[in-house]
Amino acid sequence: MAVMSMMGGAQARRAQLNREAVLSATPVRLLTMLYDRLLLDLNRAEAAQGRQDWQVASDNLLHAQAIVSELSTSLNVEAWDGGDGLFSLYTYASTAMMSANTHRDAARTRECIDLLEPLRLTWHEAAGMLPAQPVAAARVGGVLGIG
Template sequence: MTASSLQARQRAQYARDAVLSASPARLLTLLYDRLLLDLRRAEAAQLEQRWAAASTDLVHAQDIITELSASLRPDVWDGAESLRGIYTYVHTALITANVRRDVERTREAIALLVPLQQSWHAAADAVPAPAAPAPATRGGWSVG
């Protein structure tokens, strides 16, 4: 195994661990961060007429939008259906951006999603971190 492939495996493992240990609020911000990364990559690829790369990023962004929409809980939050409407609109815009190779639809999606990304980050930052569990003790001695 080469040093670069080992580093790549270690980075992938670190990313997996970060996702698996993230709070729900942090997972949401991670999804938004990846969504905007995909859209910016798609925009750059469209401008360079690298259509296959643009398509890959746009389809991945559509998958994230689908996941975000599916995670909405209208029974818990009365704003869920309004947000679902934005997600539906953006999803359709991304399909159009891909099929018609329309960078303006990609830019429109970015413009709609950046304020949401910023809002979710602010909300996640406002949520206190969960308290670390107390170490187990045995006879008054710390175990671990």
């Protein structure tokens, strides 16, 4: 009983630290955090599909879709020439995730990973080149799974 109480306390502390990290993150850091979580969800979904653990796969694919939705709605397509293309990629990835979930198709999940991982790496590289700009981010906390 005491061990479970200690584990619950550690989980609550970790959740609090994660919330604080999100609330103090720069916009660029929030973007990289979203991409990190997106790829984590997709990799977990693919592993669960391999085990035929359909509930875990579905939960992770749904969360990945929520992240892509957040990325899509926050994208200003008019801010740069590639905006429309990135929006189209998000739309395609979201549709592929729905298909991967509905049809229990690990190949579609892998396709999403292969499509989005290079973007994750590129955003991390770009983030390393920019100066820090702190901002509060209440909405993103829930998408990252810490809200």
